[in-house]
Amino acid sequence: MYQEVLKWFRENARDLPWRGQCSPWGILVSEIMLAQTPVVRVQPVWERWMARWPTPSVFAQESPAEVLRAWDRLGYPRRALRLHATANVIVQKHGGDVPETFEELLALPGIGNYTAAAVAAFAFGQRETVVDTNIRRVHARLVIGQALPAPALNAAEMALAKDLLPVDPSESVQWNAGVMELGALICTARNPKCETCPVRDQCAWIAAGQPAPTYIPKGQPWAGTDRQVRGAAMAVLRAAKSPVHVDLFWANVTGIDPESADTAHTAEVTSALRKFHGLNTKAPQLQRALAGLVADGLAELENKSYSLPR
The missing domain is CATH 1.10.1670.10 (Helix-hairpin-Helix base-excision DNA repair enzymes (C-terminal))
Structure with missing residues (x-):
């Protein structure tokens, strides 16, 4: 069994950029990005990320707003902020080098058992049980x-x-x-x-005759959920270079014309707002989604305007 799998892997493994001669930092970034996100979506973002921030030290100096913009549409953007916090700890406690042991990796912000084991194994060649x-x-x-x-x-x-x-x-x-x-x-x-x-x-x-599963996996819903509303709101904030007034988010509910309410934003922001309002979100869910972004540290509300965290 072992040799068959190893031989098959040597002959059929995908040529992914975080394999081979990749740095421990690159492997750590890939594992954070790949959580709940397919390879096809991760790879272009990872490549841009590593070109811009090739080390934890460089990344730790970046602002949370730019980190969230670079995260793009990977989803679950709190992962980006946790990675930023992890880079700061790596700089402060480990001299800018990703720690090698499972225990040290597990102590980093937002790093769980799987990620600690995967980085210890794939970045440092250690014998760890990786289970995804x-x-x-x-x-x-x-x-x-x-x-x-x-x-x-x-x-x-x-x-x-x-x-x-x-x-x-x-x-x-x-x-x-x-x-x-x-x-x-x-x-x-x-x-x-x-x-x-x-x-x-x-x-x-x-x-055994390929028996059917004993349960039917339930995929996570998207359409109409708070996650969808939050994602659309984050797209607006990522596109904006200046704070976005609350009225622009509430235009569908209040009846304000979003294009006449604020002319200071770019076409990209206007386009993102159109998509946001295309969801036709009702007031309670809209309030909940926007408040959740602020509570999770993904957005700031100041002077009746939202922006990415500074």
Whole structure:
């Protein structure tokens, strides 16, 4: 099983910029960006990010507003602020170098068990148990014989992942990366490509007749949610170079013409506002979404105007 996966990975791994000779900082940035976000959306943002901020020290000097603008539409923008806080701690406590151990990485702002293990493994070659959604799915099918892992990561899954991890550190890193890639490209959640799987003959799920999942995964809704409203509001603030008056956000509710209420903004801001008002958000949700951005430190409200944090 091990050698088949490792051989397949060597021959089929995607040529991603955070693999190979990438710096530990670049790997850390990639892991933060890739959380809940597909590779195709992350890669162009990551490449621009690393060209602009190649080290934690350079990034730590940037303003939160520019950080959020550069985050663009990756979603969950609090990740950007946590990464900024992490860079500051790296500069202050680690001399500008990403720490190497799982424990040190876990102590950084917003870094959880998965990210700490992934950076320790992929940036520093350490033997750590890396368990993401793709790895969980491969383990569930290959070893347990289930179509999908449990809805939430549990102790039994972590114990299995630790048991499967090769003893040799370098091989363990390749195993983590190989199983993750296998889940991303072959052992996918929908329509797995079992006919091209390198461990098809050893798969417990196939041996069991490929039983159906015991539950149907529920994707996160988007249309009509507070997240959608918040995202549209953030798009306005990212486009704006000066504070945006509250009336512009409330135009649909108050009946104000957004284009006549303020002429100081660019065409990009006007376009973002049109999309924002195209959601036809009702007053309670609008109030909740805007207040949430301020509470989360993603926006500031001053003199009846919103802006990105300074």
